[in-house]
Amino acid sequence: MDVTEIGAIASAASAVLALIEKYGPEAWVTIKEAVETTKSTTGPTLAEIEAIYARCKADNAAIQAS
Amino acid sequence: MTKCKPHARYAALAALASLAACASSGQGKLKQSVYDIDSAYHVVAEPMPDVMAGKLPGVTLTNAEKTLVKSASQTVFNEITSLEASIEGGKSITATAVSALETDFASFETCWTGVKAGQQPSACADIATTATTTNATTTTTTTTTTIAGN
Numbered sequence: 001m002d003v004t005e006i007g008a009i010a011s012a013a014s015a016v017l018a019l020i021e022k023y024g025p026e027a028w029v030t031i032k033e034a035v036e037t038t039k040s041t042t043g044p045t046l047a048e049i050e051a052i053y054a055r056c057k058a059d060n061a062a063i064q065a066s
Numbered sequence: 067m068t069k070c071k072p073h074a075r076y077a078a079l080a081a082l083a084s085l086a087a088c089a090s091s092g093q094g095k096l097k098q099s100v101y102d103i104d105s106a107y108h109v110v111a112e113p114m115p116d117v118m119a120g121k122l123p124g125v126t127l128t129n130a131e132k133t134l135v136k137s138a139s140q141t142v143f144n145e146i147t148s149l150e151a152s153i154e155g156g157k158s159i160t161a162t163a164v165s166a167l168e169t170d171f172a173s174f175e176t177c178w179t180g181v182k183a184g185q186q187p188s189a190c191a192d193i194a195t196t197a198t199t200t201n202a203t204t205t206t207t208t209t210t211t212t213i214a215g216n
Contacts, residue, residue, distance in 0.1 A: 005092055005161040011168045012099035015106045027109040034105040043094035044101040046154065052104040053150045059111035060143040064136055066118040 013038070099164050100149050103171050107142055110175050114139070117182065131181050138174045138193045145170060 016034050019027050033052075037044040044052075117125055118132055127135070145167040152159050173193040180187035 002161070004165065005096065008161040008164040008168065009095050009099050011165070012102035012106075015168065015171065016102045019106050019109050023109055030105050030109050034102050037101055038098055043091075043098040049097065049101055049104070049150065049153055052101055052108065053146065055108045056104050056111070056143060056146050059108055059114070060139050062115040063111060063118070063139045066115045066132065066136070 093158060096159050096161060096164050097153060100146075100153065100159065100167070103164075103167055104146055107146065107171060107174075110178060111139060114178065122182075125182050125184075127181060131186065134186070134190045134194060135178060135181055138177050138190060141193050142167070142170050142174045 016031055019031060033048075037048055113122075114135070116122065118127055118135065120126055145163070149159055149163060149167065152163075170193055173189040176187050177190035177193060181190065
């Protein structure tokens with residue numbers, strides 16, 4: 001694993017943690033799911049990635065329609 | 067009550083701190099990072115339509131600001147989609163692509179926070195410029211096709 005990979009992984013974890021502080025309980029369910037997949041030894045499953053992607057897709061569609 | 071319980075945050079920190087011991091492969095860890103950023107995007111993006119519709123007291127966005135925010139969201143979402151396609155297709159994802167997503171997500175979040183506060187941080191322009199530069203060819207082609215289709 002090179003420096004770029006380690007940096008990318010650490011940054012993602014930091015971004016999630018920063019949101020807990022900033023957005024509070026409203027963000028908690030999503031953050032909790034992210035932390036739970038982190039605890040997995042194999043990382044997120046394809047189904048888990050597809051599920052969070054579907055949420056992002058719906059969010060962006062709603063933003064573009066605003 | 068709007069403050070997150072400290073012990074919950076520390077529990078999350080402890081779980082994430084053990085990241086190095088989890089998701090054994092490099093690809094597994096990068097996928098985890100994509101999942102994390104997807105989650106972060108969802109947290110920020112979900113309430114945005116309501117705020118843009120003026121449902122948050124004291125916050126009113128101009129049309130120009132809405133356009134900026136939409137552009138920023140689309141840039142981040144395009145990158146998420148690209149990585150998602152690679153993961154679904156069983157292809158490797160690169161740390162460079164994940165880092166680019168993280169950088170643009172950070173700009174998106176900074177931009178949104180600023181716009182809500184009645185400012186237009188440079189992060190907004192940065193991410194809009196990124197979209198134009200990175201996807202210049204694709205955007206041009208798509209636009210032409212759309213116009214021709216209409």
